[in-house]
Amino acid sequence: MRKKEGRTMIEIKDLWYTYPGRTEPTLKGVNLKIEEGEFVLLTGPTGCGKSTLLKTLNGIIPHESGGVFSGSIRVNGIETRNSNQMELSSAVGLVFQNPDDQIFSTSVEDEVAFGPENLCLDREEIDKKVEEALRMVGMAEHRLDSTNALSGGQKQRICIASMLAMMPEILAMDEPVSQMDPLGTREILNTVRELNRELKITILLVEHRLHELMSFADRVVIMDGGKIVLDQPTSKAFDYIEVFHRLGLRVPEPVELCHTLGIKASPLSAEEALAVLGAGNCKEKVKTPRNFSNPEEETGRRTDPAERNEFVNTGSGNIKYGDNRSENKGSENRDSIISIRDLWSGYEKNRMVLKGINLEIRKGERVAIMGTNGSGKSTLLLNLAAMLKPYKGSVKVFGGDIQPRNSYSFAGRVGFVFQNPDLMLFCDSVDEEARFGPFQLKYKDIEERTKTSLEAMSILDLRQDLPQSLSRGQRLRTAVASVLSIDPEIILLDEPTTGQDRVNIEHMMNYFKDNCSTLVFCTHDIEIAMLYATRLLVMDDGRIIADGKGREVIKNIEILKQASLTQPPVVEIANYLGVDAISITELVEVLTRRSSEVKKDDGENYERMSSELTNSELADSGVVNSELADSGVVNSEGIKC
Numbered sequence: 001m002r003k004k005e006g007r008t009m010i011e012i013k014d015l016w017y018t019y020p021g022r023t024e025p026t027l028k029g030v031n032l033k034i035e036e037g038e039f040v041l042l043t044g045p046t047g048c049g050k051s052t053l054l055k056t057l058n059g060i061i062p063h064e065s066g067g068v069f070s071g072s073i074r075v076n077g078i079e080t081r082n083s084n085q086m087e088l089s090s091a092v093g094l095v096f097q098n099p100d101d102q103i104f105s106t107s108v109e110d111e112v113a114f115g116p117e118n119l120c121l122d123r124e125e126i127d128k129k130v131e132e133a134l135r136m137v138g139m140a141e142h143r144l145d146s147t148n149a150l151s152g153g154q155k156q157r158i159c160i161a162s163m164l165a166m167m168p169e170i171l172a173m174d175e176p177v178s179q180m181d182p183l184g185t186r187e188i189l190n191t192v193r194e195l196n197r198e199l200k201i202t203i204l205l206v207e208h209r210l211h212e213l214m215s216f217a218d219r220v221v222i223m224d225g226g227k228i229v230l231d232q233p234t235s236k237a238f239d240y241i242e243v244f245h246r247l248g249l250r251v252p253e254p255v256e257l258c259h260t261l262g263i264k265a266s267p268l269s270a271e272e273a274l275a276v277l278g279a280g281n282c283k284e285k286v287k288t289p290r291n292f293s294n295p296e297e298e299t300g301r302r303t304d305p306a307e308r309n310e311f312v313n314t315g316s317g318n319i320k321y322g323d324n325r326s327e328n329k330g331s332e333n334r335d336s337i338i339s340i341r342d343l344w345s346g347y348e349k350n351r352m353v354l355k356g357i358n359l360e361i362r363k364g365e366r367v368a369i370m371g372t373n374g375s376g377k378s379t380l381l382l383n384l385a386a387m388l389k390p391y392k393g394s395v396k397v398f399g400g401d402i403q404p405r406n407s408y409s410f411a412g413r414v415g416f417v418f419q420n421p422d423l424m425l426f427c428d429s430v431d432e433e434a435r436f437g438p439f440q441l442k443y444k445d446i447e448e449r450t451k452t453s454l455e456a457m458s459i460l461d462l463r464q465d466l467p468q469s470l471s472r473g474q475r476l477r478t479a480v481a482s483v484l485s486i487d488p489e490i491i492l493l494d495e496p497t498t499g500q501d502r503v504n505i506e507h508m509m510n511y512f513k514d515n516c517s518t519l520v521f522c523t524h525d526i527e528i529a530m531l532y533a534t535r536l537l538v539m540d541d542g543r544i545i546a547d548g549k550g551r552e553v554i555k556n557i558e559i560l561k562q563a564s565l566t567q568p569p570v571v572e573i574a575n576y577l578g579v580d581a582i583s584i585t586e587l588v589e590v591l592t593r594r595s596s597e598v599k600k601d602d603g604e605n606y607e608r609m610s611s612e613l614t615n616s617e618l619a620d621s622g623v624v625n626s627e628l629a630d631s632g633v634v635n636s637e638g639i640k641c
């Protein structure tokens with residue numbers, strides 16, 4: 001066990017870097033010092049230079065990249081400019097943003113063994129390290145698998161395992177869990193945190209999903225436009241919440257809730273938020289929330305579950321809600337645009353990934369597919385796009401069976417965006433990517449379509465750029481724009497929001513909401529699914545285990561657990577408080593409405609405010625906090641439960 005105290009592991013002084021072919025520097029005078037054993041979270045808007053900064057640590061920049069580089073970087077005492085990549089990669093373990101850029105072995109075992117082999121360890125020790133690293137990331141049973149046969153999240157786990165097998169003193173990770181399911185993310189980061197504490201491994205982790213990662217970090221660093229604009233201990237970071245808001249970054253729901261209510265506190269979990277709000281001894285209750293919205297449980301009256309719009313076991317293994325009952329009767333719905341019957345599909349005949357899927361999607365629905373890594377979400381999307389065919393059962397799109405067709409037969413009508421955007425980008429500029437589809441389909445209004453789709457994805461200003469020279473978030477938006485320009489009737493998106501900041505997620509999802517006819521998207525982000533999907537499918541081991549409105553699905557803790565999902569904090573808080581809310585806006589509204597009911601004798605002025613003003617206006621005016629306090633919902637110690 002290493003125990004050398006007080007070393008500076010990373011020291012960056014006045015670092016400037018300009019990529020070859022660019023006139024503007026990407027890094028503009030970065031200064032950063034990280035001590036041994038610190039866990040630092042680096043965040044910032046997409047394209048601000050986070051990945052670029054990470055690549056300077058192990059010498060990819062400038063040794064491989066070229067470009068104009070000035071300033072100094074010392075990692076564990078080594079000046080990177082005077083070192084070589086071989087030496088630097090043993091000083092810094094780098095987990096790449098795109099797992100396909102990191103993985104080069106054909107088998108999982110070889111990939112994880114590569115590092116220890118290079119450290120010239122003996123075979124037995126290498127075997128032990130591989131086994132342990134795979135166990136730490138939940139991939140022990142995939143040891144003999146081919147790396148090509150892994151899902152996106154599984155590949156990310158292997159990339160982390162490769163680094164853990166080497167136990168470098170500095171671990172730099174570029175969005176290492178962006179495609180991982182929420183429970184897996186938590187488990188792996190707990191392991192990383194333990195290693196960080198016990199072995200004093202220094203961690204620099206880049207991420208946009210602050211709401212899920214903040215609690216693991218000691219310190220938060222924010223970049224904007226190639227500069228560091230905030231560097232604070234985690235406990236103090238939200239004292240500067242306006243910086244997060246101004247830069248369009250995601251703020252954990254409990255923090256946002258408190259700030260909206262005008263309470264100056266930065267709780268990172270539902271439990272902490274309830275404590276701040278004065279909800280007392282809430283620990284146990286949050287973990288096993290009461291279902292307040294089902295009055296029958298209190299009265300003992302039972303009704304038909306379908307009537308209650310609750311879970312209905314269809315007998316086929318799928319749990320559905322009353323809302324979708326028509327699907328269970330075998331007849332296709334009139335508006336059905338996708339119809340799946342007993343679908344069995346996979347990549348090898350003797351290993352089915354999808355195991356008897358039944359699904360009806362109607363025109364105009366926005367369907368989110370969630371579930372454990374490797375549960376078959378991408379495989380289902382590939383079937384919908386006719387890129388993969390059923391071994392058994394049928395998939396009908398627009399009423400036609402996909403079996404005799406290929407994906408080209410849906411050109412113009414179905415748009416597909418892969419999990420890895422790099423698989424879709426092959427043109428010389430962002431502009432060409434967007435106009436490629438309309439041009440091939442001989443549309444007349446190519447110019448307008450191109451401009452609209454680039455604008456929709458906020459990349460109009462990058463239209464002349466080479467796609468390969470963009471940040472990952474920008475490349476993903478380029479891939480989405482290349483599909484939007486066709487304006488297809490069905491859009492299939494495999495994790496469209498990974499690696500995006502809040503502003504871009506909102507912009508993208510609002511565009512889909514307002515402009516797209518039918519949308520089916522895979523995501524691990526339950527907050528996004530709840531806000532933007534009209535329907536939520538939960539998958540586990542090749543089956544749909546729940547199907548219904550997000551608001552209903554989210555209440556079933558057992559289903560969520562089975563699919564490695566967790567309730568968003570705001571839902572946990574609402575459950576505890578006994579109100580029905582799935583977003584901060586709703587929760588604040590409900591609480592405010594409660595207070596207005598109590599205060600209804602107090603005249604029109606307050607009524608207008610609680611129903612018409614936005615949350616921030618309410619918070620700014622200080623009304624939420626004080627009125628809630630007056631009404632009895634909040635007292636001087638917090639919210640009464």
Ligand SMILES: Nc1ncnc2c1ncn2[C@@H]1O[C@H](COP(=O)(O)OP(=O)(O)OP(=O)(O)O)[C@@H](O)[C@H]1O
Binds near residue numbers: 044045046473474499
């Ligand atoms: N190979 C390259 N050649 C030229 N410019 C590049 C290259 N890679 C990145 N850039 C530019 O540098 C800027 C920063 O990119 P970087 O990938 O570091 O951003 P980021 O903050 O990591 O973004 P994201 O959150 O989307 O991953 C972007 O504007 C991008 O266009």
Ligand SMILES: Nc1ncnc2c1ncn2[C@@H]1O[C@H](COP(=O)(O)OP(=O)(O)OP(=O)(O)O)[C@@H](O)[C@H]1O
Binds near residue numbers: 149150347375522
């Ligand atoms: N090209 C392939 N060849 C063989 N098996 C594959 C291939 N792609 C995926 N699989 C296997 O199919 C299963 C489902 O993979 P899929 O990509 O559909 O999962 P997913 O739910 O989308 O996962 P993630 O959340 O990690 O993206 C996994 O066990 C994976 O190992």
